Amino acid sequence: MTAVATAVPATRAAGPRLAWLRDRGMGASILVAALSAAFGVILVEVTAYIAAVLQADPFIGDSGTLAFVVGLLSVLLTAVAIYVAAIVTANTFATIIAGRTRQIALLRLIGASARSQRAEVGRQGLVVGVIGALLGLLTALVLAAVGVHIGAQLIDGDPSGFSLAQPFIALPVIGVALTTWAAAWAGSRRVLTVTPLQALGGSVDRAHDEVAGRRSRHVGAWVLFISGAVLLAGGVVIGLVSPVGVAVAFFGGILSFTGLALGAVIFMPPVLRLVGRLLGSSATARLAAENALRYPERSSRMAIGVVMGVTLVTMFAVALESAKGLMMRQTTDDIPPEFFAPFDAFAAIMMVLVAVSAVIAAVGLVNLLTIGVVQRRRELGLLRSIGLSNAQVRRMVLLEATHITVAATLTGLVLGITYGWIAAQSLLGAVPTLPDFAPAGLVVPQVPWVPVAIIVVATAMLTLVAAATPTRLATRIAPVEALAAD
Numbered sequence: 001m002t003a004v005a006t007a008v009p010a011t012r013a014a015g016p017r018l019a020w021l022r023d024r025g026m027g028a029s030i031l032v033a034a035l036s037a038a039f040g041v042i043l044v045e046v047t048a049y050i051a052a053v054l055q056a057d058p059f060i061g062d063s064g065t066l067a068f069v070v071g072l073l074s075v076l077l078t079a080v081a082i083y084v085a086a087i088v089t090a091n092t093f094a095t096i097i098a099g100r101t102r103q104i105a106l107l108r109l110i111g112a113s114a115r116s117q118r119a120e121v122g123r124q125g126l127v128v129g130v131i132g133a134l135l136g137l138l139t140a141l142v143l144a145a146v147g148v149h150i151g152a153q154l155i156d157g158d159p160s161g162f163s164l165a166q167p168f169i170a171l172p173v174i175g176v177a178l179t180t181w182a183a184a185w186a187g188s189r190r191v192l193t194v195t196p197l198q199a200l201g202g203s204v205d206r207a208h209d210e211v212a213g214r215r216s217r218h219v220g221a222w223v224l225f226i227s228g229a230v231l232l233a234g235g236v237v238i239g240l241v242s243p244v245g246v247a248v249a250f251f252g253g254i255l256s257f258t259g260l261a262l263g264a265v266i267f268m269p270p271v272l273r274l275v276g277r278l279l280g281s282s283a284t285a286r287l288a289a290e291n292a293l294r295y296p297e298r299s300s301r302m303a304i305g306v307v308m309g310v311t312l313v314t315m316f317a318v319a320l321e322s323a324k325g326l327m328m329r330q331t332t333d334d335i336p337p338e339f340f341a342p343f344d345a346f347a348a349i350m351m352v353l354v355a356v357s358a359v360i361a362a363v364g365l366v367n368l369l370t371i372g373v374v375q376r377r378r379e380l381g382l383l384r385s386i387g388l389s390n391a392q393v394r395r396m397v398l399l400e401a402t403h404i405t406v407a408a409t410l411t412g413l414v415l416g417i418t419y420g421w422i423a424a425q426s427l428l429g430a431v432p433t434l435p436d437f438a439p440a441g442l443v444v445p446q447v448p449w450v451p452v453a454i455i456v457v458a459t460a461m462l463t464l465v466a467a468a469t470p471t472r473l474a475t476r477i478a479p480v481e482a483l484a485a486d
Contacts, residue, residue, distance in 0.1 A: 020124060025096050028367035029089055032360055033132025033180050034139065036085035039356045040078040040172020041140035048166045049148060076250070077354070082175050083254070084308050084357045086183045087261055088364035091301040093125060093187030095371050104191060118191040125184020129177035137173050221263025228256025232422050239426030240439065249426040253419055257311070260415075264300035268407065269293060272303075275407040279399055284392050287383075288399035299404055302368045306408035306462070307415065309358030310455055314416020315423065316354045320347040321446040322424035326431070351451070366466040369401055373470035394471040401467040409459045413452065421445035 020026065097104070104117055144164055228251075235249025260267055276289030292299040324347075373380070380393055388396075425443045433440045 025092055025371045029092050029128045030132040032085050032088050032363055033129050033176050034136040035360050036081045037133040037136025037173050037176040038140040039081045041137055041169045043078050044166055044169045045144040052162050078172050081357050082179050084360050086179045088305050089180050089183035090187040093184045095368050097188050114191050118188050121188035122185040126181040129180025133173045133176045221259045224255050225259030228252045235426040239429035241430050243427050245426035249422050261304050264304045265296040268300045268303050269296050271407040271411055284396040288396050291400055292403050303404050303408040305361035305364035306405055307412045309361035310409050310412025311416040312354050312357050314413055315420040317448050317451040318417050318420025319423040321448040322443055325446040362462050369466050369470050397471045398467045401463050405459055405463045
């Protein structure tokens with residue numbers, strides 16, 4: 001047995017050292033890391049360039065407030081992008097590990113330790129993070145150089161001698177690499193629970209009953225969620241006397257959403273069950289709904305990325321629209337549309353920047369759905385062997401993706417409106433208002449229905465794109481081969 005155990009690492013070492021990068025899911029993980037790093041680097045460059053433009057302006061060059069606000073937005077958006085990338089990457093590696101259950105169990109059977117295998121997954125995450133961060137850095141520098149060149153042609157007060165070699169561009173690069181490593185480590189925690197006995201089976205995801213029994217993780221999720229909710233309420237109260245409340249609310253939002261992400265297997269099944277009733281009563285529709293509920297971990301991992309993207313975009317849209325509504329209530333005169341043109345332009349820029357985080361989440365959905373179909377070859381082969389046609393299998397996969405994205409979109413809209421109002425309230429509650437310069441007090445939430453409609457349409461298109469590759473994979477392999485697959 002010892003000879004066999006030593007032969008496995010030797011054989012693996014003899015092959016290509018980075019051959020695992022060709023595994024399904026690794027390419028998308030590198031893309032997520034590259035997008036996050038590029039986003040952060042571009043924000044640093046844009047912030048530095050805007051600060052240089054402001055300093056070159058003869059009227060507002062000495063305004064440190066504007067530079068501070070722009071820099072603060074850059075830091076917050078970079079942190080949001082890295083946060084989204086961390087959750088998407090952790091879910092991706094968790095899904096990959098779920099598909100390797102039998103392989104890990106076989107290695108455990110011949111003497112390999114769980115900790116050594118988890119360390120290997122952590123190293124893979126670090127390599128993925130470094131490669132993605134470097135690719136993102138190079139891409140961002142090219143785009144920043146093009147942007148600076150265009151800015152020199154369009155801006156009269158273009159700063160001379162501006163350099164792209166900003167020292168702070170290293171922060172998002174290093175942050176993405178380390179975050180991806182930490183996310184891979186967190187996503188690989190299931191390695192520690194795989195037993196050698198599982199080498200005889202082919203289980204991939206935990207069923208509903210098994211997940212429901214994991215009380216410790218549920219307690220942690222509830223603690224984070226409740227703590228975040230308390231901070232959110234505190235931010236609203238503090239915001240009535242000082243704009244500092246927005247900082248308290250920001251940390252409350254991070255904690256509460258982290259609790260939702262960790263406890264997605266608690267919060268998402270009720271929403272999935274409600275949406276499942278809308279899919280219809282056909283056999284394929286019932287199978288799709290039952291699949292989403294039977295394995296809540298798999299469904300929750302797919303849904304939480306969409307929830308994040310929709311929440312972020314909706315939150316910023318509601319916060320900006322609420323601020324605009326507060327400005328409009330300051331006067332009874334008719335305000336010309338040109339007055340809000342700069343505000344609307346700023347809102348559009350912010351929405352585009354936030355949409356990058358939604359793109360990262362979308363990549364995670366496509367990746368997880370594809371991996372999930374590949375790992376369910378035996379299940380899909382069994383369905384085809386008992387009489388389901390290729391069209392019915394494709395329809396089932398599409399309905400399952402629709403089920404998850406609709407549930408995630410509804411959840412994200414509710415969370416986004418709530419977080420957006422809290423952000424506006426905690427920031428603007430103490431702002432003096434006309435005519436007597438009394439604090440604004442209660443800020444009425446404003447929901448911009450056009451962006452909400454765009455979010456719904458974009459999510460529907462995402463469902464079609466995300467399900468395109470998996471539906472082809474679901475019917476490409478013959479039923480006999482699928483049943484024989486490991």
